[in-house]
Amino acid sequence: MSRLVMKFGGTSVATVERIHNVARHVKREVEAGHQVAVVVSAMSGKTNELVAWCKEAAPLHDMREYDAVVASGEQVTAGLLAIALQKIGISARSWQGWQIPVLTDDAHGAARIQDIEAKGILGGFTRGEVAVVAGFQGIHAPTGRITTLGRGGSDTSAVALAAAIGADRCDIYTDVDGVYTTDPRVVPKARRMEKVAFEEMLEMASLGAKVLQVRSVEVALVHDVPTYVRSSFDDPENPRSGTLICKEEDILEAQVVTGIAFSRDEAQITLRRVADKPGVAAAVFMPLAEAGINVDMIVQTVSEDNMTDMTFTVGAADYDRARALLEQGKNGVGFASISGARDVAKVSAIGVGMRSHAGVAAQGFRALADKGINIRAITTSEIKFSVLIDAAYTELAVRTLHTLYGLDAG
Amino acid sequence: MSRLVMKFGGTSVATVERIHNVARHVKREVEAGHQVAVVVSAMSGKTNELVAWCKEAAPLHDMREYDAVVASGEQVTAGLLAIALQKIGISARSWQGWQIPVLTDDAHGAARIQDIEAKGILGGFTRGEVAVVAGFQGIHAPTGRITTLGRGGSDTSAVALAAAIGADRCDIYTDVDGVYTTDPRVVPKARRMEKVAFEEMLEMASLGAKVLQVRSVEVALVHDVPTYVRSSFDDPENPRSGTLICKEEDILEAQVVTGIAFSRDEAQITLRRVADKPGVAAAVFMPLAEAGINVDMIVQTVSEDNMTDMTFTVGAADYDRARALLEQGKNGVGFASISGARDVAKVSAIGVGMRSHAGVAAQGFRALADKGINIRAITTSEIKFSVLIDAAYTELAVRTLHTLYGLDAG
Secondary structure, eight states: OOEEEEEEOGGGGSSHHHHHHHHHHHHHHHHTTOEEEEEEOOOTTHHHHHHHHHHHHOSSOOHHHHHHHHTHHHHHHHHHHHHHHHHTTOOEEEEOTTTTTEEEOSOTTSOOEEEEOOHHHHHHHHTTOEEEEETTEEEETTTTEEEEOOTTHHHHHHHHHHHHHTOSEEEEEESSSSOBSSOTTTOTTOOBOSEEEHHHHHHHHHTTOOSSOHHHHHHHHHHTOOEEEEETTSOTTSOOOOEEEEOGGGOSSOOSOOEEEEEEEEEEEEEEEEEOSTTHHHHHHHHHHHTTOOEEEEEEOOOBTTEEEEEEEEEGGGHHHHHHHHHHTHHHHOOSEEEEEEEEEEEEEEOGGGGTOTTHHHHHHHHHHHTTOOOOEEEEETTEEEEEEEGGGHHHHHHHHHHHTTOSOO | OOEEEEEEOGGGGSSHHHHHHHHHHHHHHHHTTOEEEEEEOOOTTHHHHHHHHHHHHOSSOOHHHHHHHHTHHHHHHHHHHHHHHHHTTOOEEEEOTTTTTEEEOSOTTSOOEEEEOOHHHHHHHHTTOEEEEETTEEEETTTTEEEEOOTTHHHHHHHHHHHHTTOSEEEEEESSSSOBSSOTTTOTTOOBOSEEEHHHHHHHHHTTOOSSOHHHHHHHHHHTOOEEEEETTSOTTSOOOOEEEEOGGGOSSOOSOOEEEEEEEEEEEEEEEEEOSTTHHHHHHHHHHHTTOOEEEEEEOOOBTTEEEEEEEEEGGGHHHHHHHHHHTHHHHOOSEEEEEEEEEEEEEEOGGGGGOTTHHHHHHHHHHHTTOOOOEEEEETTEEEEEEEGGGHHHHHHHHHHHTTOSOO
């Protein structure tokens, strides 16, 4: 008998009617002979409502209390789905994070799963019982307080649970039917991938593709959990295919470039005439790191007269804070001026095939230049390259690369 | 240092703005030097919404799942109030039923509190911390499942917690400023009582006065917890007086009759020509008891030719079910016909002074008769009498008795 984790997000459980539909998906898998654990998010909109209440209670609030408040959303859905399953003759019970327990650290609001004790759920399986698990939540055992994993954490709950119970697969049901070569709203010729490697999906998720939370892909990679992205809006009795995220070696016909990702949530900061001496990078970036601001692309011009220009990107939400911190430290660091731009975008091409193919990135730079797109900064890794461009050119750049690398649907 | 439990119901925490107001009430008591535990209900309307979802998921549903779903309402309010308290400089933390723990039996949906382990909350007190407790909920320890106490259960949570932590008083904040001699909407001359005895309050709550849940008064009586009913809509810095529910001997100027209660949620059933033989009452009432239908007033006419008429009341919500059950058992019991009425009301006069004063009820019956009000049934106890009348006469009967027993405001 095989074991399966099924995960349903907020839009899939937005109403009781949709929860009934989810129950039919679960029934199909139970009748196919699987032992099933279902992980659910809060009903769409509920988490936002709860977060807004916390902010209204106090803009800066105790994250332990925030966790107690927002974890209630998944609690409701888990109970309702258990009821809906029982109604159609499927034995089921709900499990809160603290009941399983899903043990986490105490980083309230963004806790990390340390261990999942699967005994109770496995016991239920032997009684033919579906486990309906409240996603996104756990417990910090030493204090006994409820924790949450941060936005999108239910994906991580699902993959970690799949690892803990030794599931053969983790099915992530979303409002799309799989992972696409790029966003179909931008490139109508985008194709659904049959399979994508963990490493590629990790880059895509990091670089702006919103179909899965980054941490869930990390967990899937580390524990080798085949993860299947598919649509919850399919006919439960006759679902379509999705995209399987799996090991590289399980993909036969690998392409050089698999997908194009993009993000408009970027902002660029440039420091002019920074003294080019040891320790200056630390002086610039340490204060940002201490304030929890992630710095992404960093470009430094070649030094003249021991002075250099330094360009880097931060998340758009951190832009004002980052500029203020840099202005504060201006005398310590020593630079002539600071400038920045919010209307920038990062466009990335990803593919494990890049490892073995030289010149893939250079081809891309050339194609963008041919379209008159100015590249402000570049970063590369073994399996992707990213360019920072003016936001106005985002769609053009994505389409250009999508066509260049042969990703357009036939 | 004295200890205080404060309880706020759904309308008092209906919005975050009102939760801020509750925080100011709590602050006043903390600054007066009390160690404070606050028990909160779900935001007004939330429990109804959650119950409706459970019914939509399945009309007949697993009450263990129902409890998991509906307990989330109080979880939210407890977290929000803890945040609101911290915002105004009061150290506070939320406690879910399972965290304390509040140990209950496994009668899901209507569980009874068996024990409250106060250690964690008392530990918080020594650190100057207010305990914000999610009312209405507990845990059945052997299964680890969430339980709820049934409607109005937060009152019971509060009084039981007061007993467990040895509180000097339990303050129940509601949308009225105390317990009245009768419903002021019916009798404008109704007066707020300064004090009322536990036993009297118990009768009033049982007989239709909705200010407190019956079980909470039972717990207050058994554990001798002075319970103070007061308004949450007062100025938190300058609150008015409420009504203290306390031991009979703590009330100096006891009146013969303390209050008039009434209930329109009654229905009357009459069986004509029942065989007057041993075991017939059991044959009538056992099937109703087995179906969970409470029978209240029972009147049996004097037997002629070994036949008798039997009249009794059930809750209006149970009327149809009760009639159907009796029709089913008609041949077994043996009666000629069944009739009933929904448009009846029960009016009651309550007072511990009745114990020592004869003829109190007889005076009442006479006064009602003088107004042309027909009495369909009567029940009495040591400290109250109730009459069943046509619903149309309810207000007239209440006003008549209120005046008769000297309860009208001067």
